[in-house]
Amino acid sequence: MSPASASSSEPGSGTAAQGPTAPAPRGRTGRGPRGSRRPLARFLARRVAVALLLAVAISLVTFVLTNLVPGDPVAANLGQRALGDPAIVAQWRADHGLDRPLPEQYLLHLEGLLHGDLGMSQQSHRPVRDDLAEFVPATLELAGTAIIISLVLGVAFGVIAALRRDRPSDHVLRLVSLIGISVPTFWLALVAFYVFFFRLQITPGSGRIDPGLSPPPQVTGLYTVDSALAGQWDVFASAVGHLLAPALVLALYTIGLLTRFTRSAVLEVLGQDYVRAARAKGLPGRVVLFRYVLRPALVPIITVAGLAFGSLLSGTVLVEAVFAWPGVGQYAYKSATTLDLPAVMGVGLVVGLVYLVINLVVDVLYGVIDPRVRVS
């Protein structure tokens, strides 16, 4: 289900999600001259092909999900009086292409997608593409900051816990990481907002920047980057300030997850004979840790981090709601509750694609770190 449980017991699922579908030339890679010279390129090509297939599948699933479920977008969007008039209802359905057969609707949808057309949002009356262009960077900025924080702290905590196994610091970190994966994100967001903004007034309030400031000229859509590029340092400081609290709240869960996985991954490697041998021949502890222990331990850690990014994207829906962060989560929520089908499909597609890209990156990193993965 959610990455918490899925990943806690199967740190390979990032790869597994795509592995079996790979049109794998089994057992041949590595033998022929081309295979042996460029196994990474072949590995990559295979992964990209699978990702493309999955992308089409995702578009189909978002379409089917939003169409075959028993919700009525007409009832959700038209007022009571308009609903009573069959002419208005029919006109509305025709305007939104809802009077065509489903396969035709899907083909039209797919054709639009290829032209970058995600349809018109029935709520905002703007192209979904424009809506997403506005909201996606906000979420990426939030989730990106959170994943960086989680990777740094989670891996560090996990290594410390493994090296100090069964000592007090290990127990404390275990408790902290268990609390981290057990806290309801929406509640923690609320508590953080109350304590740090309302009571202590350390952090700024909701939104991406202070209300008095105007957003920086859009280049990437990430306020921190754009304001730095434009040299607007007051906006930059405000954007960073606004980012910290929600990013930390969002990160706590993944910090817990990564701490636990790093700990077990490192412990597993620490028990290997070659690590003992490296120690026995007198290599300095730092060399053993970084060169002999962390590198093999990184394989499961990266997989979990990839999955964790997915759970971060889930968490943003809840955190954005509390911090009034104008991101995809808020947009998804609004469009889901009003059954704004084009918007929901757009969100599903974009988020699914982001997830796909992350999984692809994880797979590739996997192959880079562990040569065995490339040829299997």
Add this chain to the structure above:
Amino acid sequence: MKRPGILGRPSPAEIRPRRVRLPEAWRRPLAVAGGVIALAWIVIAVAAPLLAPHDPLAQDLPRLAPPGAGHWFGTDQLGRDILSRVMYGARVSIPLTLLLVALSVLIGGLLGAAAGYFGRWVGETIMRVADLVFAFPTVILAMVVAAALGASLANAVLAVLVVAWPSYARVTRGLVLGVREREFVLSGRLLGFSAWRSLRVDVLPNVTGPIMVLATLDIGTALLLLSGLSFLGLGAKPPSPEWGAMVASGVEVFDSWWVATFPGLAILTVVLAFNFLGDSLRDALDPRTARAIKERAL
């Protein structure tokens, strides 16, 4: 309750080479804490009408009274006793979460076992559907399903179920694949067991341990997701004392901190308890069993 199911059954040496005595595992502090907290919540859920000081729905108390002698957890904006609502909330959230996880185990486990045992196109089809569900972030998928079905607690459960079963399908399939070719399974087939009987008698008992660990850890995740949907207004409807919805009502009266704090703490403690239990359970089983989940999930 789960003891004989997890550790009491005979199992092949490769999966569980040495048996760990349960009492040892239960003596660990985290396991004890988890067990005590979980038990306490179950008692509260069962005995809420006896324990709760007030009617959870009665709106006859002073509004937004801070925690004090009369009302330990204070009252909400409609003059309802929050302690009583939190206690009654256990009757809503805990049984639904357990039901949810049980259904996920059943559906995901059966589909995964079928995929692993019968292989080929049955397996491929099931696993590709599971992959697709994995391709979406859970909350967003659950949100779309819940919104499309209409906001209600039953639909929220259904929505979580849609995103929950694939992890069981994947893990079960991996474990079944590992057991399927083993001699005792093959000899069962040679003795004339039907596929279904072989699956039920020889295969399933040998994969239940890791599945139970996953399920215990999943109780917390399921509760978080379910209460998250209610928090967004896609689950329980007022005036139901559901914890996620109670936290959401605290957003409206921000400076009365107690309205959101206590139901949130209730969620936290339940999730924490089951995570403690699941964690200890995993350690109690042979470490190689835990690794078997990882490896075979690939």
